[in-house]
Amino acid sequence: MSAVPLMSVEDLSVEFRTRHGVVRALERVGFSIARGETVGIVGESGSGKSVTAFTVLGLLPPAGRVTSGRAVFGGLDLLTASAGQLLEYRGRELSMIFQSPRTALNPIRPVGKQIADVLERHANLPRARRRDRVLELLARVQIPDPERRYHAYPFELSGGMCQRVMIALAVACSPALLIADEPTTGLDVTTQAGILDLLGDLSRTAGMATIMITHDLAVVAERCDRIVVMHAGHVVEQAPARTLFARPRHPYTARLLASTPRAGAKLADLTPIPGAVPDLRGETTPCRYRTRCERAAAVCDRPPLPREVVAPGHVVACARPL
């Protein structure tokens, strides 16, 4: 990791008050991202990937509460920043694309206008030039015939096209960090490849850092520099992509890899992960993977959860790593 990361999340804990008690959705989550770097956050549903993103952007729903930690971006702690400061950062420095582009876009406003709105709010651009800039952006995300699409409503565009519009909207002000939450879930494989290519291209040419949130290890394998694996609100392992795939050290990462289909594999090679993400209401064990883990032993019940640096940039939160 470089000396001054673009953003560093430290010791982040978040809990939700629910009718059934307090859910400790995140517990001491930490990771950092350097300028221009692409980091993948991977885990099953309920692992806290999206909560992490929403917390960092100050979009946590009212039931959620940050109980500890910092998220430092350009010298500013996003978690204690005022609403006004966040408004200035979001959309300009920090941007996000959401899982279902069709629902994230305004259904009753032409897509070109929606991008122009972002420029009006954040970019110092005379009104007359805004439209040209929008057309430039639409062309940049490889939307054919931008002039015509400018006036299109989201329902007139395919899912892949809507996601391209969403990306144009997110990168309109050349943010330093883009958070993509399951950007290709629900899209065709060919469309998915195109969207991922586009994101990779944007981050390379503009030096934009990207956090890619997904449940599919295959999506991040080829595209990310580093990977953060989450399980039940914990970061269980983080490592450079190649290292993680070549030699996973946390039992959960190894299991996740074994359950991902790869080309040429047989059904017998595909092994499910036993058990389910544990209930996070009330007290939890130090290691939240313990009940699903085949390597669990008495040492796993001893708090606190260890965080061992096994190689440069490779951290494992396990008492008995592989």
Added chain:
Amino acid sequence: MSALLDVRALTKRFPVRGSERRVHAVDDVSFTIERGESVGLVGESGCGKSTLVRLVTRLLDPSDGRIVFAGRDVGVIPPAQFTHAPERRLIQMVFQDPADSLNPRFTAFDTIAEPLRRLGTPAQRAALADHVAELADLVGLPRELLGRFPHQLSGGQQQRVGIARAIALRPRLLVLDEPTSALDVSVQATILHLLAELRDRLGMSYLFVSHDLNLVRLLTDRVLVMYLGKIVESGRSEEVFDRPAHPYTRALMSAVPAPDPAARRARIALVGEPRSPIDPPPTVCRFHGRCPDGVERCTREMPVLRPGPAADHLAACHFGFAVGAPAQGSGARRSGGEPAA
């Protein structure tokens, strides 16, 4: 013995409102599914997969062609009457999103019991609770969860309920429409194992619809690749995946991400948008324009499915199989998608 499902020159055209034009959703498609065989159907959204599935499950009327199921032409039975046809019980479906395809006001028990109540034999109806419990065991759903509503179940459990409902009447053909795309990878593996086990135990045939080629390969014997209403390639799964002959199949395969950073392969990027499915010119290859290999001939002559060197392997491309290769798919008894007579 004849094939379980024999689809011949099936065509579905939808009228375009306010004009004489037609959307060619499924165009002259032929294929067979043998008893106990799993056939994969792959292609992008909009290629006609869903229309084909709705024709086969008799939710839509074909414009032309035949659907012969277990020796009887079910294509001529109107959808409204098909509910009373004996074949109705033998063709069942598992849907993509388990949360959306379960009635939120039905408990797991009611959902699984519904087909038995509606279409079951008197004996099945009399011993309903026993049958439902047995089905729950079969799909690995703990019996104590039978009283729960969909929102009280996890995604994997919901899909088990969906599968139990589909196999309740012991169908011969199970149509699986992206059965795992809404699930986590860890759960997906479990469901795939369950589907493979059920197929062997109950002797069902599968029509497995997906755009994830890695999954299709895991669960199918043969595969059909569809593009804009037409089958462009078909054959044994390992043959098609190891030696794809159609440029579209190759592009599709190269787009599947591999869970291995070292396996960075050359991607065949598809440029441009697919052609319009509204009254496409009959002499132009549907893939022309997006095809990396397209030449002038492709605009004059629509390629038809032709056999390659391996048995059963067919591709609809002028340049599909290497030049000089023996153009005989000899004795193709289980042919994948013969050109229509």
